[in-house]
Amino acid sequence: AQSVTQPDIHITVSEGASLELRCNYSYGATPYLFWYVQSPGQGLQLLLKYFSGDTLVQGIKGFEAEFKRSQSSFNLRKPSVHWSDAAEYFCAVKPNSGYALNFGKGTSLLVTP
Amino acid sequence: GAGVSQSPSNKVTEKGKDVELRCDPISGHTALYWYRQRLGQGLEFLIYFQGNSAPDKSGLPSDRFSAERTGESVSTLTIQRTQQEDSAVYLCASSPPGTSNTEAFFGQGTRLTVV
Numbered sequence: 001a002q003s004v005t006q007p008d009i010h011i012t013v014s015e016g017a018s019l020e021l022r023c024n025y026s027y028g029a030t031p032y033l034f035w036y037v038q039s040p041g042q043g044l045q046l047l048l049k050y051f052s053g054d055t056l057v058q059g060i061k062g063f064e065a066e067f068k069r070s071q072s073s074f075n076l077r078k079p080s081v082h083w084s085d086a087a088e089y090f091c092a093v094k095p096n097s098g099y100a101l102n103f104g105k106g107t108s109l110l111v112t113p
Numbered sequence: 114g115a116g117v118s119q120s121p122s123n124k125v126t127e128k129g130k131d132v133e134l135r136c137d138p139i140s141g142h143t144a145l146y147w148y149r150q151r152l153g154q155g156l157e158f159l160i161y162f163q164g165n166s167a168p169d170k171s172g173l174p175s176d177r178f179s180a181e182r183t184g185e186s187v188s189t190l191t192i193q194r195t196q197q198e199d200s201a202v203y204l205c206a207s208s209p210p211g212t213s214n215t216e217a218f219f220g221q222g223t224r225l226t227v228v
Binding site for chain 2: 036046049100103104105106
């Protein structure tokens with residue numbers, strides 16, 4: 001069955017530390033891949049996306065993600081986290097033969113001083 | 114408009130009542146999605162509209178849920194005989210035509226509380 005998995009429900013990092021949020025998918029063919037961020041009281045904002053080509057994609061707010069076909073993963077990274085990065089992060093996948101964006105359950109990021 | 118607009122932003126209704134949620138997509142966007150987000154959960158796909166094609170209703174959880182969209186304009190999501198488990202944030206998103214069709218832009222959502 002097609003699925004999107006974000007293994008970490010909560011992650012806590014210190015401000016200035018590096019961050020990696022995991023996302024794994026299970027689809028027959030390489031789908032389109034996205035990361036969205038949802039800040040408290042805000043709508044979802046697209047951080048970055050992967051359709052094809054270079055497997056390391058750069059996004060907004062200093063985020064990047066790497067697509068690894070062999071691991072069916074699309075992990076989100078940031079070298080130095082800021083307190084304003086505290087939010088809920090969602091990995092989303094769209095099969096290239098379907099319509100709907102399928103979302104993972106999200107990872108809640110807490111940033112400590 | 115500048116972004117996807119949803120109304121109302123908050124709705125409290127009594128169990129058993131019908132509710133109607135509205136979504137105004139970004140002008141020119143041919144695709145429109147509805148999602149449900151329960152507290153602490155991910156986004157659950159409900160329905161997808163693409164232009165004048167038949168909508169993909171595969172995510173609607175029961176026949177109490179329905180949605181309409183006229184052309185490429187406003188969409189309404191209707192929940193009949195609301196139940197407490199319908200309490201959630203209902204998110205609408207739209208996408209432009211063409212190869213970038215897969216990128217969705219989200220509204221702020223409607224928070225529905227069934228009491």
